[in-house]
Amino acid sequence: MRRILMTIVLALVAAAALATIAPAAPAQALTRTDAGSTPATGVGPARGQREPLVIGHRGASGYRPEHTLAAYELAARMGADFIEPDLVSTKEGVLVARHEPEIGGTTDVAEHPEFAARRTTKLVDGRPVTGWFTTDFTLAELKTLRAKERLPLVRQENTIWDGWFEVPTFEEVLRLRERLSRELRRTIGVYPETKHPTFFQQLGLALEPRVTTALRRHGLDRPTAPVFVQSFELTNLYTLRNALRLKAPLVFLSGTGAPYDLVAQGDPRTYADLQQPESLAVLARTIDGLGPDKSLVIPRNADGTLSSTPTSLVRDAHAVGLLVHPYTFRAENTFLPADYRLGSDPADHGRAVDEQVRFLQTGIDGLFTDQPDIGVAARGAFLRQR
Numbered sequence: 001m002r003r004i005l006m007t008i009v010l011a012l013v014a015a016a017a018l019a020t021i022a023p024a025a026p027a028q029a030l031t032r033t034d035a036g037s038t039p040a041t042g043v044g045p046a047r048g049q050r051e052p053l054v055i056g057h058r059g060a061s062g063y064r065p066e067h068t069l070a071a072y073e074l075a076a077r078m079g080a081d082f083i084e085p086d087l088v089s090t091k092e093g094v095l096v097a098r099h100e101p102e103i104g105g106t107t108d109v110a111e112h113p114e115f116a117a118r119r120t121t122k123l124v125d126g127r128p129v130t131g132w133f134t135t136d137f138t139l140a141e142l143k144t145l146r147a148k149e150r151l152p153l154v155r156q157e158n159t160i161w162d163g164w165f166e167v168p169t170f171e172e173v174l175r176l177r178e179r180l181s182r183e184l185r186r187t188i189g190v191y192p193e194t195k196h197p198t199f200f201q202q203l204g205l206a207l208e209p210r211v212t213t214a215l216r217r218h219g220l221d222r223p224t225a226p227v228f229v230q231s232f233e234l235t236n237l238y239t240l241r242n243a244l245r246l247k248a249p250l251v252f253l254s255g256t257g258a259p260y261d262l263v264a265q266g267d268p269r270t271y272a273d274l275q276q277p278e279s280l281a282v283l284a285r286t287i288d289g290l291g292p293d294k295s296l297v298i299p300r301n302a303d304g305t306l307s308s309t310p311t312s313l314v315r316d317a318h319a320v321g322l323l324v325h326p327y328t329f330r331a332e333n334t335f336l337p338a339d340y341r342l343g344s345d346p347a348d349h350g351r352a353v354d355e356q357v358r359f360l361q362t363g364i365d366g367l368f369t370d371q372p373d374i375g376v377a378a379r380g381a382f383l384r385q386r
Helices: 002-031 069-077 113-118 156-161 170-184 197-202 208-217 235-243 260-264 277-283 313-319 352-360 372-385
Strands: 053-057 082-084 086-089 095-097 120-124 127-131 229-231 250-254 289-292 366-369
Touching: 053 069, 053 372, 069 082, 069 170, 095 170, 095 208, 120 197, 170 208, 197 235, 197 260, 208 235, 229 235, 235 250, 235 260, 277 313, 289 313, 352 366, 352 372, 366 372
Parallel strands: 053 082, 053 366, 229 250, 250 289
Antiparallel strands: 086 095, 120 127
């Protein structure tokens, strides 16, 4: 009976997605590559990319629990060019899509008394984290769990899907990408992130060889493949490119502080150091793009409003041939600059389209968004301005 109900739910997901994107068809017509073609990836704007990419951040996580096949499918049907799975490892080394190796906040594991004893504390990036970890579960055990909404106070409507969807493997995500590309008659890309690679390396569960094997098995290890492999650490990107000879495009993520692999090695460089023009020129020998926190593209003022002046990061990155895909664009007031909010409820949607258009005007090459339909609409509005 549960399997039958699941089938019905997935059908409703698809129907809802199609209903949602129908009004945005004119914008999609302006922003889509030819049906069935491969988007230009791994190249700078001067080398073939026609328009900014819309990347479904953890799928359509503004509408479905993140990192579920339902969220990824909805993102693609809403018009996203890429779907983004965060990758962690099971006990036996299978790659699965979860936001973190700790799964207490994204699954119903706490409701399973048979796993109560596995709650523990581990050091992740040098900090103690308490909960349940994928590294203590086999894939078969993880498949008995169900996903739940990670931000229930902000996205209460998403909680109606709690308990419906499994934890997907990377293999399942790649197969979904292929199926959706056929059905939608356009190439859907995949944008995997290797999460906490030093943590998994120290446990003997290195992510890099498994990512490489999976991409090669699906014919995605080439410079123009519809794929980006991203990481907040540098060492594993060098391993992917130089040791494992991965040809697919690589993206270095950045935020505040410093990459943990450099911290663990005693290297004093911070993300800010690595984004200086001379450092970007060195990085460009190995990587293809940057994935900065959006505040590194346009900062916020002390009062929380958006600055009128962008930083030089996009210009500096483009000068050495790097793409720029900032994260994360979300529609809820609590995530928006103060001058883009509407009303006083933190969970209400604000002027998200306007915010994304403002960032697109800086010359970014794509953006990560929890609401891909809004990203598609913003891109359409931006292109009509040009």
